[in-house]
Amino acid sequence: MPLLNDAADSDLPREKIYKYGAEALSNAELMAIFLSSGIVGRNVIEVAGDLLKKYGGLQELGRLPVAEYMNNKGIGLAKACKLAAAFELGSRLKKETRQAIPLNSPELIYDHFSHQMGNLPHESALVVTVDTRLMHTSTTTISSGSVNETSAHPREILRPVITRNAYAFILIHNHPSGDPSPSRADHRITQNLLEAARIMQIRFLDHVIMGRPAAGRAPYFSFRSSGTISD
Incomplete structure (x- = not known):
């Protein structure tokens, strides 16, 4: 298994979510699953952590348009769309709970x-x-x-x-x-x-x-x- 700093994809977060459930993962680890891969010198979890730090947390990240995600190194259209879709799913889940x-x-x-x-x-x-x-x-x-x-x-x-x-x-x-x-x-x-x-x-x-x-x-x-x- 590759070292964390050498990880090219989100295998480690996926293994953790399989063994312990989604609630066991940090925000950066959950985001890493959608990002899938890191950049040279930064593994995918570190890239996710950088995004959280840069924008101030999940709430601020969820406010961003797709184009703003793409202003970050290593995030192209596909990854940006995955992030936008993840935040939108969270929003829709909230809407469903309102019914009850x-x-x-x-x-x-x-x-x-x-x-x-x-x-x-x-x-x-x-x-x-x-x-x-x-x-x-x-x-x-x-x-x-x-x-x-x-x-x-x-x-x-x-x-x-x-x-x-x-x-x-x-x-x-x-x-x-x-x-x-x-x-x-x-x-x-x-x-x-x-x-x-x-x-x-x-x-x-x-x-x-x-x-x-x-x-x-x-x-x-x-x-x-x-x-x-x-x-």
Whole structure:
């Protein structure tokens, strides 16, 4: 068996995952399976570790377009596509789990949508509808590129809620900067939506802003938890 530094493919991570299961592998070892081979002077696990260090971890890596992966030595189109596919599978798995758990707290909302929203390099807004048990029934993207009072107008937000005859809805949008603190525009959008939902007699559960974890702050902001939205 070749030495680790001489390994030309991901045999060692594959052997480890076979013997001990995927949970036994480090992030770099899991990525090595998708990368398959290293470069001169760096084995595949070291290359994976270099990527994690350069971009700051899995969450940042998952935000990258295919072209950015290819800006790294030894990663061509095939490897870049494998990485993109791996992160997308993780995102889709999160979406499937939403079907089984009620979205009855901002913590759960963040947990279920953070990977999908946290990987976006631009602002985006989602309308999530739920049934009487607060189980997820649909997700509609209403804005991509920027979230402002024009793109997030109450009529655009309420349209999928009304057409699906939903019991209630949640508005979610992300701050690519990572700081979920609401802007003045975020407050105005929420107030306008509260008034429109009241007139239409539609239950507005929450407006959650997605950020990223950082010391001294939560990775999300909930307008319900702040007291702006109440039943």
